[in-house]
Amino acid sequence: xxxxxxxxxxxxxxxxxxxxxxxxxxxxxxxxxxxxxxxxxxxxxxxxxxxxxxxxxxxxxxxxxxxxxxxxxxxxxxxxxxxxxxxxxxxxxxxxxxxxxxxxxxxxxxxxxxxxxxxxxxxxxxxxxxxxxxxxxxxxxxxxxxxxxxxxxxxxxxxxxxxxxxxxxxxxxxxxxxxxxxxxxxxx
Ligand SMILES: C[S@@+](CC[C@H](N)C(=O)[O-])C[C@H]1O[C@@H](n2cnc3c(N)ncnc32)[C@H](O)[C@@H]1O
Numbered sequence: 001x002x003x004x005x006x007x008x009x010x011x012x013x014x015x016x017x018x019x020x021x022x023x024x025x026x027x028x029x030x031x032x033x034x035x036x037x038x039x040x041x042x043x044x045x046x047x048x049x050x051x052x053x054x055x056x057x058x059x060x061x062x063x064x065x066x067x068x069x070x071x072x073x074x075x076x077x078x079x080x081x082x083x084x085x086x087x088x089x090x091x092x093x094x095x096x097x098x099x100x101x102x103x104x105x106x107x108x109x110x111x112x113x114x115x116x117x118x119x120x121x122x123x124x125x126x127x128x129x130x131x132x133x134x135x136x137x138x139x140x141x142x143x144x145x146x147x148x149x150x151x152x153x154x155x156x157x158x159x160x161x162x163x164x165x166x167x168x169x170x171x172x173x174x175x176x177x178x179x180x181x182x183x184x185x186x187x188x
Contacts (some may be wrong), residue, residue: 005180008170009058012184013096016134020044021095026079026121027051027113030105031060033071034096038069041095047072048086051078053111056104079121084126094128101149102140102180112145115152122156122185126165129187137185142178157183164188 003011010033025034036048038184049058052067057074063181064072075085079099081144083157086094097122101113118137125135141150157167165188171181 002172005138005171005182006032006104009033009098009100009110009138009182012134012136012182013037013098014040016186017041017095021130022046022048022090022093024079024082025049026062026082026097026099026118026125027101028074029056029100031056031063032140033100034060034072035063035067035069036183037098038064038072039067041071043071045071045095045168048075048082049073050075050077052106053077053104053107055107061091065175077160078117080124082121082181091128094125094133095130096134096136097125097129098107098136098138100140101153102137102146103143109143112143114145115149118149118153119156122153126160126185126187131187133187137183138180139183140178140180146178150156153183157185160185 021041023037027108028034028051034049057076103109103112141147166186168184
């Protein structure tokens with residue numbers, strides 16, 4: 001069956017992320033993806049979760065506590081600064097990353113992810129990925145500013161060298177109201 005967008009994003013990561021790995025949630029928001037990654041990498045794994053809003057960090061902290069997750073480092077900073085938080089020894093070993101773009105649900109719709117910082121973060125993460133590792137982007141673009149980010153991200157990913165990366169787009173083309181879609185980048 002065709003999976004919905006969020007299920008497919010998780011499904012893709014489940015195919016490549018293994019127990020014990022370090023992974024990144026670049027936009028932790030309410031913590032749904034962070035919890036998923038935390039459970040998937042297990043006690044010996046590690047999740048680095050970023051958000052620029054304290055509300056998001058608090059929501060994620062609470063969700064993790066309710067689920068007894070203790071393998072996550074929450075970072076109140078923009079994902080464009082990811083490099084400052086990654087151990088250089090991880091280069092070539094990062095298990096994967098997810099970006100859920102847009103704004104924090106039920107919060108200020110003006111605080112949104114932006115094309116420039118998103119592409120900077122992707123560019124930082126790609127060299128650190130393991131072989132066959134994935135960066136999964138869930139692209140919401142119906143809000144103010146969403147189209148600019150969508151275009152910037154697509155313009156960046158379609159130019160990635162096909163000898164080094166496979167780039168997939170997955171989405172439903174008969175849905176109304178700017179449905180979200182996935183871009184997944186796999187390192188060869
Ligand atoms: C769609 S929400 C993420 C939803 C989240 N993955 C979940 O499972 O609930 C997008 C989040 O990106 C955050 N954000 C915006 N710009 C950011 C940036 N430069 N770095 C990190 N997070 C950012 C927002 O604060 C918001 O919480």
